[in-house]
Amino acid sequence: MISIPTWGDQRNIKVGLLGGSFNPVHSGHLQLARRAFTILQLDQVWLMVSPGNPLKTGKEMASFSERFQGVQKCVDGRHIIATDIESRLYTRYSYDTLKKLYQRFPNCKFVWLMGADGLSQMVFWSRWQKILRLVPIAIFPRPPYIYKALNGKAAQWARSYRLPSQKASVLASYKPPAWVFVPSPENKISATALRAQGRSGL
Numbered sequence: 001m002i003s004i005p006t007w008g009d010q011r012n013i014k015v016g017l018l019g020g021s022f023n024p025v026h027s028g029h030l031q032l033a034r035r036a037f038t039i040l041q042l043d044q045v046w047l048m049v050s051p052g053n054p055l056k057t058g059k060e061m062a063s064f065s066e067r068f069q070g071v072q073k074c075v076d077g078r079h080i081i082a083t084d085i086e087s088r089l090y091t092r093y094s095y096d097t098l099k100k101l102y103q104r105f106p107n108c109k110f111v112w113l114m115g116a117d118g119l120s121q122m123v124f125w126s127r128w129q130k131i132l133r134l135v136p137i138a139i140f141p142r143p144p145y146i147y148k149a150l151n152g153k154a155a156q157w158a159r160s161y162r163l164p165s166q167k168a169s170v171l172a173s174y175k176p177p178a179w180v181f182v183p184s185p186e187n188k189i190s191a192t193a194l195r196a197q198g199r200s201g202l
């Protein structure tokens with residue numbers, strides 16, 4: 001499995017970033033990644049395994065290596081890539097990660113990807129408005145958060161920067177703030193439910 005370097009990378013491509021705990025990885029993650037790849041016309045989607053979500057401190061979190069290995073097993077490694085780059089950059093907060101990624105990958109166009117729950121929770125993230133100013137964002141449906149996300153505080157703050165969904169294919173070239181809601185099939189699966197049922201994700 002090829003590791004993404006943290007220095008000297010000159011790739012000139014469009015990259016979707018799907019940050020997550022992946023505790024464990026499941027079909028909702030992979031569907032989102034594949035749809036983003038196609039609809040946003042990306043060159044790669046990085047499944048960026050978080051060393052530790054600052055808002056999730058519970059004992060239920062599996063080790064980083066377990067979660068990362070789980071993601072590695074279910075990606076093709078060419079278009080959809082598992083990466084531990086956040087742990088190698090020593091960042092946990094998404095704003096810090098993005099600042100470093102823009103420095104280290106000066107020719108990349110990044111798009112931040114997330115499910116609707118992410119947008120509805122984003123106001124609790126560190127420097128969330130700065131994140132919206134730093135990177136274009138694509139939001140994917142996730143029941144039951146869609147209404148809450150699209151009418152929540154972060155969406156309200158960024159309402160004038162929302163693009164029609166038909167612009168999703170060119171989102172990566174937009175100067176942020178810019179975001180789009182990408183209508184697509186819904187999947188109720190969650191890592192919380194899988195853990196509760198003692199099931200693996202795939």
Ligand SMILES: Nc1ncnc2c1ncn2[C@@H]1O[C@H](COP(=O)(O)OP(=O)(O)OP(=O)(O)O)[C@@H](O)[C@H]1O
Pocket residue numbers: 018019020021022023028029032113114115116117118140141142143187188189190191192193
């Ligand atoms: N079923 C789903 N549909 C759409 N997006 C999803 C789905 N599950 C997860 N995502 C998105 O994938 C990213 C990573 O999610 P995460 O690893 O936290 O999974 P999770 O199922 O939400 O976990 P948990 O239940 O432990 O909070 C987030 O942006 C989240 O919105």
Ligand SMILES: O=C(O)c1ccc[n+]([C@@H]2O[C@H](COP(=O)([O-])O)[C@@H](O)[C@H]2O)c1
Pocket residue numbers: 018019020021022050052053054055056092093094095118124125126
């Ligand atoms: O930067 C923050 O304050 C912040 C707070 C909560 C979550 N995040 C990021 O959101 C992404 C999704 O996290 P998770 O654990 O819900 O899968 C992941 O990349 C986290 O690092 C980031």
